[in-house]
Amino acid sequence: xxxxxxxxxxxxxxxxxxxxxxxxxxxxxxxxxxxxxxxxxxxxxxxxxxxxxxxxxxxxxxxxxxxxxxxxxxxxxxxxxxxxxxxxxxxxxxxxxxxxxxxxxxxxxxxxxxxx
Amino acid sequence: xxxxxxxxxxxxxxxxxxxxxxxxxxxxxxxxxxxxxxxxxxxxxxxxxxxxxxxxxxxxxxxxxxxxxxxxxxxxxxxxxxxxxxxxxxxxxxxxxxxxxxxxxxxxxxxxxxxxxxxxxxxxxxxxxxxxxxxxxxxxxxxxxxxxxxxxxxxxxxxxxxxxxxxxxxxxxxxxxxxxxxxxxxxxxxxxxxxxxxxxxxxxxxxxxxxxxxxxxxxxxxxxxxxxxxxxxxxxxxxxxxxxxxxxxxxxxxxxxxxxxxxxxxxxxxxxxxxxxxxxxxxxxxxxxxxxxxxxxxxxxxxxxxxxxxxxxxxxxxxxxxxxxxxxxxxxxxxxxxxxxxxxxxxxxxxxxxxxxxxxxxxxxxxxxxxxxxxxxxxxxxxxxxxxxxxxxxxxxxxx
Numbered sequence: 348x349x350x351x352x353x354x355x356x357x358x359x360x361x362x363x364x365x366x367x368x369x370x371x372x373x374x375x376x377x378x379x380x381x382x383x384x385x386x387x388x389x390x391x392x393x394x395x396x397x398x399x400x401x402x403x404x405x406x407x408x409x410x411x412x413x414x415x416x417x418x419x420x421x422x423x424x425x426x427x428x429x430x431x432x433x434x435x436x437x438x439x440x441x442x443x444x445x446x447x448x449x450x451x452x453x454x455x456x457x458x459x460x461x462x463x
Numbered sequence: 464x465x466x467x468x469x470x471x472x473x474x475x476x477x478x479x480x481x482x483x484x485x486x487x488x489x490x491x492x493x494x495x496x497x498x499x500x501x502x503x504x505x506x507x508x509x510x511x512x513x514x515x516x517x518x519x520x521x522x523x524x525x526x527x528x529x530x531x532x533x534x535x536x537x538x539x540x541x542x543x544x545x546x547x548x549x550x551x552x553x554x555x556x557x558x559x560x561x562x563x564x565x566x567x568x569x570x571x572x573x574x575x576x577x578x579x580x581x582x583x584x585x586x587x588x589x590x591x592x593x594x595x596x597x598x599x600x601x602x603x604x605x606x607x608x609x610x611x612x613x614x615x616x617x618x619x620x621x622x623x624x625x626x627x628x629x630x631x632x633x634x635x636x637x638x639x640x641x642x643x644x645x646x647x648x649x650x651x652x653x654x655x656x657x658x659x660x661x662x663x664x665x666x667x668x669x670x671x672x673x674x675x676x677x678x679x680x681x682x683x684x685x686x687x688x689x690x691x692x693x694x695x696x697x698x699x700x701x702x703x704x705x706x707x708x709x710x711x712x713x714x715x716x717x718x719x720x721x722x723x724x725x726x727x728x729x730x731x732x733x734x735x736x737x738x739x740x741x742x743x744x745x746x747x748x749x750x751x752x753x754x755x756x757x758x759x760x761x762x763x764x765x766x767x768x769x770x771x772x773x774x775x776x777x778x779x780x781x782x783x784x785x786x787x788x789x790x791x792x793x794x795x796x797x798x799x800x801x802x803x804x805x806x807x808x809x810x811x812x813x814x815x816x817x818x819x820x821x822x823x824x825x826x827x828x829x830x831x832x833x834x835x836x837x838x839x840x841x842x843x844x845x846x847x848x849x850x851x852x853x854x855x856x857x858x859x860x861x862x863x
Contacts, residue, residue: 351668351669363588363590364588372608373607373608375603375608381604407604407718433622434619435614435615435616435619436618436671437610439669439676441612442593442612443593444610445610450672453611455719455720
């Protein structure tokens with residue numbers, strides 16, 4: 348691990364002339380087809396779009412099934428379990444709204460449903 | 464495409480780095496004239512002018528809008544121009560532009576196409592740049608709100624690759640060292656003044672573990688151009704045509720979680736059939752190549768792509784790079800312009816710069832970086848969050 352001192356959010360704000368607006372975290376803007384995911388997320392449920400015709404699970408979801416192009420679908424509850432296969436620890440050089448969170452981990456896992 | 468049907472006959476390039484006073488229009492006009500002069504043709508012979516889309520627009524005088532609506536042919540005096548358009552596929556733009564050029568040549572409407580790229584980042588604030596690049600590499604709905612970054616993605620791929628192959632972080636860092644050694648021989652490279660060592664790369668400031676600042680590319684202003692024509696015309700106008708001998712492509716995903724390769728630790732297995740197809744179409748093998756021009760926004764990606772070539776045992780390329788064999792003077796020259804890590808990341812132009820360097824090498828015009836007697840090479844590019852991959856075999860002769 349390198350020995351460089353972290354740069355505080357106050358320091359980076361001054362150095363880069365950042366406004367409060369620059370530090371506002373981006374929020375997801377749901378689409379017509381992803382809204383049910385975010386509605387469920389509000390209730391602390393992790394749901395996935397499953398095609399009622401062919402059973403394919405799409406995440407992220409799209410307008411129609413990416414395997415058979417059918418519209419009919421249901422939202423199923425994910426197990427919440429996953430297998431980690433890679434991670435990174437962000438220390439520097441992130442978009443400024445995330446600077447105060449440093450260091451933070453981004454991880455990548457595969458769910459038993461076959462989605463990453 | 465038939466092997467050797469098309470050729471590139473001239474290139475142009477401006478220095479890469481921080482040049483806030485140099486507008487994209489100035490870059491585009493400069494490299495266009497240089498490429499036409501280098502090709503030894505008259506500008507009036509150019510029948511199609513293609514522009515790479517630049518990224519991050521200046522609303523005051525938008526380069527993309529101007530180029531889409533035909534500014535370039537007018538400004539450079541391409542009075543015989545019949546077709547103009549803009550094409551982009553991010554880092555893979557060198558390939559999509561070239562394929563568009565091939566299609567136009569194939570249509571018979573013209574036999575001479577000019578392709579131009581120009582980019583200026585330095586007039587945007589660091590905040591604007593950070594914002595744009597979080598969106599370019601990550602999904603705006605599913606990843607960006609969680610602080611995902613391009614660097615974090617590359618860091619994950621690097622961790623997975625190291626775990627899967629036993630490659631060390633020092634070997635990953637040696638890619639940066641090799642790239643820098645090549646960039647030192649390039650007058651237009653952003654970082655061509657100071658050598659770096661493995662120790663320095665590993666001990667630089669940590670950005671996204673295990674990647675340090677020197678393992679992450681730096682955005683830069685720059686641009687380049689090339690002139691493409693039919694093999695028939697190329698033979699008439701120049702003694703040094705560079706033929707497109709074989710190419711192959713594949714697309715995987717936009718959202719990283721939808722990656723066709725499924726598991727980034729075994730990414731090379733997904734890429735190797737693409738390379739194999741390009742070699743097959745060229746009628747050549749990896750051992751026939753004099754240079755391996757591998758796109759590499761991050762050091763680990765260069766190793767993964769090298770693993771895919773069928774030339775070296777997958778997982779051993781880190782040790783190969785560490786041994787110095789891919790550096791100047793080595794047995795296997797790899798990425799002779801220093802690429803995104805040392806030449807500079809010019810957005811959609813990274814791959815175009817590598818293509819231009821490929822042409823220079825095969826024309827014997829690569830100056831201090833020249834690989835003596837280079838006849839054939841494989842060139843590679845890709846865009847987005849590793850969304851696609853393209854391989855092209857090129858040569859200064861058509862193998863019989």
